[in-house]
Amino acid sequence: MPAGRDESVDTIQRELTAFARRARATAARLHPELSLVSYTLLAHIDAQHGCRATDLAAHYLLDKSTVSRQVATLEKLGLVERRPDPADHRVQVLHPTEAGTRVLSATHASRRAAYQERLADWSTEDLDRFAAYLLRYNGGA
């Protein structure tokens, strides 16, 4: 039963939004030790093998002051460290500490387990296509 184009777009809009509204609470339940915000920032720093605060702000559409404070918190928790950029003294390159890497991988594991379970009865083909659609939607491809 294929739906009309407009109907599909509305569904996409509605379901993505509903997901977004629940994400914070879901994350809090999944891994109380690392908030959704901290998790995403730390994960991005890790995935990029070091990045600048400005990059985080651009990626997540956040104000630089917000990122500055978040990074300060992560540093206070001992999860990231700042390294001066010898090529540009304005810049601090952020890297996960050893503890940061550890916490991140634990968090990632619990998230992954939750997603695995939730998607347990999906076929491999459906998972593959769903992932591709999300990538396409987010403009990552």
Add this chain to the structure above:
Amino acid sequence: MPAGRDESVDTIQRELTAFARRARATAARLHPELSLVSYTLLAHIDAQHGCRATDLAAHYLLDKSTVSRQVATLEKLGLVERRPDPADHRVQVLHPTEAGTRVLSATHASRRAAYQERLADWSTEDLDRFAAYLLRYNGGA
């Protein structure tokens, strides 16, 4: 190029999370007059043709106190009204006011336009499948 099962699950997890982290800012840019929070609550009230605060809390995994304050704000803005439930005097049934309906449809229109544009080059079949996957993921079907 089909990806492995684990890889797909990781992609889904990552992309959904990235979307969620940007949703607030996107909404603020799209319709500054109605925050993402107010929009989702009002939309749910409207879609259900009236609902209780408890239903909103359950749907969005929010504390009832949070919903209580949000509803109070919406009421102060003249966007929702509370109607006593004759069958149960504990309950207040929430309904959009005429102004609420107006604001909601304006907001919905700008969101819809943004999504339409973003999804403009998707085939109807892809939209239909993506919508179906999201519904399935969110457990709505």
Add this chain to the structure above:
DNA sequence: TTCTTACCGTTGTACTATACAACCGCCCTC
């Protein structure tokens, strides 16, 4: 070279969203 403009990050301030706990009042069952 100096001047100007742009960029990176921090800090002051304010506001919104949220949770948890304690409470009030109504409902229902025994």
Add this chain to the structure above:
DNA sequence: GAGGGCGGTTGTATAGTACAACGGTAAGAA
């Protein structure tokens, strides 16, 4: 009619965020 459960509000505390003003560095123009 007493006790436990549910719907909702209020007190309190905290996190996340934005905007604006600032200090310091970089890079190109005059």
